[in-house]
Amino acid sequence: MALNERIAELRERVRQQRPLIHHITNFVVMNDTANVTLHIGGLPVMAHDREEVAEMVAMAGALVLNVGTLSPDWIEAMLIAGKRANELGIPIVLDPVGAGATSLRTASNRRLLEELRVAVVRGNSGEIGALAGMGGVVKGVEAVVEADDPVAAAQKLAQQYQTVVAVTGKRDIVTDGSRVLAVDNGHEWLKTLTGTGCSATTVIAAFAAVERDYVLAAAAGLACFGVAAELAAPLAHGPASFKVAFYDAIYHLSAEQIRAGARVTSLSDDQSIAVAR
Amino acid sequence: MALNERIAELRERVRQQRPLIHHITNFVVMNDTANVTLHIGGLPVMAHDREEVAEMVAMAGALVLNVGTLSPDWIEAMLIAGKRANELGIPIVLDPVGAGATSLRTASNRRLLEELRVAVVRGNSGEIGALAGMGGVVKGVEAVVEADDPVAAAQKLAQQYQTVVAVTGKRDIVTDGSRVLAVDNGHEWLKTLTGTGCSATTVIAAFAAVERDYVLAAAAGLACFGVAAELAAPLAHGPASFKVAFYDAIYHLSAEQIRAGARVTSLSDDQSIAVAR
């Protein structure tokens, strides 16, 4: 099966299975990521209290941990939910928002990566560079200096924590440390809106809930996210009208659109991703 | 006066009186429900600190308690605000988001219902079923299995806590345990957006602030909410453009549109709702 066909099939699988995506996430994007979860085909829930997160995550298809507006008690809840997710084999997708910007953020993300088995880490080049110790400067939550070598930084981080790392930017990179996929979908409008990185993380989580090859799941999620952005762009008059068109496009995103539009290529020798398993 | 005429009159009363709707609600929907409050004609305020909730609620026309992203200290604030509201005769509208999904949510909602006199409980069929102990399965915040008999579950819950229960779904049910009204307005697009149940709760609260017959207030609020959704649907290209058109429609919703569009019928013998009082 060609890669785009597999991506299209995964997108449909999300629609069919309607996985619950449990988010412990930041206040800025809760509404947006709940909507994106619904539009891609999943069910969202936001729950952060330590008394209920273990019970809630047990119903979930994936757990999103996002430190965008972190405080220590939320990190504790993330660890409780994450450990339960690990016990149950539920994939965790981590969004290390602002890693590198403050020591609290860098330390909290490292702690999550050390104490939990994280399926996918999705960050911008500055965040991933900072976590890998390979360059990247984060101002607030924005990468103002890219990692020196995003592919190498992602591979190092993936190997260090035995996880899959997705670096989003003009070209997205997804790697488990050996296999490397590049995703060349997306649109400049995405940078004019808050929380589009967080929403990409949510889409990856929805795909990780239905596909255990997390390299494929992350690349497929990012390709779908990017194709929807490309479909929306011609309808936009600015960031806000782009957002409306983009969300509509995520909801309607069809197998035909994915087959025609997804641009995922392997940068590693291993070509297994592109063939049927 | 015909029922639709009364609903139209209540909608106008909200616009004239501009009741303050004090929300202690979840992080996901705060922005949406504040906007819906304004669009229907009220004034929103979100305040959750126990030091100020009693003082804030004293100015309000209604109090919304919504446990969508609960934590124990917020429940304490809800109880403080709720007790003050009870003292002052200010109606409380409870949205038991995710009741049945975790024991914390189920227990917290029961506690609110036991310690406060709640004017209206608005939930989906799964939440109401779970609270009534009559079926219903909630996954996250979504009813994945409906209550066995939504009307019976609503009636039981209403009788148990001497409240009005509104169950929203394809057909909305409103009952005080004896009178039963059905509302057949709304649109499928509502299910593609997060927080539409919470927004329906807010609209009910605005109507409860201006009408002490809470069965009528809840049914009127749901009918207006649903008529606005129906008016918006032809303008939608997807969930996000639906949301824009829907909010615009709530704002503009006129007596003529309500008279022509509201579909509320009595399922009980008591026909008093449909006649002038």
Added chain:
Amino acid sequence: MALNERIAELRERVRQQRPLIHHITNFVVMNDTANVTLHIGGLPVMAHDREEVAEMVAMAGALVLNVGTLSPDWIEAMLIAGKRANELGIPIVLDPVGAGATSLRTASNRRLLEELRVAVVRGNSGEIGALAGMGGVVKGVEAVVEADDPVAAAQKLAQQYQTVVAVTGKRDIVTDGSRVLAVDNGHEWLKTLTGTGCSATTVIAAFAAVERDYVLAAAAGLACFGVAAELAAPLAHGPASFKVAFYDAIYHLSAEQIRAGARVTSLSDDQSIAVAR
């Protein structure tokens, strides 16, 4: 240089410098104000934990303190961030949401004004009147009774705390206690949406980050905000479509539009604002 030319130049300076605007703000408007920050040309970050706010604010061009959904621990974080901002000469813009509505809100805002050097306070007439002790009644977060004399109330508050006060309403007033500017831009649709005052505060912060004459910065920010609203209004069918058009207009707001549309006039004898410095 004519005043409108200077305003246009400041708007462009924001785009060029991309200042980080650190918000410690309320849950209702976080998403909106993050987007408005991006659209006007800055970078937003929301961070409230006392362990990281001092480190985060050190990167910022301005700090927004907004008490819309306050609790005592957030006030503590505001004080920590604010003191560090004062040490570093980073301007603080305070939005005293709901001052006058509850004693907690009034006391918290006074404490912030007493313990910090605040560059600009932006509130509605009720909030500023309440803080100045000169009339104004606030119901929730809305001014239901205006200050007796908004200009006098703003001047008194400005003198008392050696700050710049911006009172927004049909006519906006900006004063440092002696100089007084009036801004006659804006549109009625702004009142139909939640958080537009908070968004105006954010725009003022972006301008204060690039211009140390805070009277000019505040007036310029409000003029740009208002011109964008006027440009958006003809495209609106209601509050939600207005919001989309408004955000798009903020993003695209050009020097030509500002030159043609800004309406700022001096109400004080001092004409220095209108000439080149």
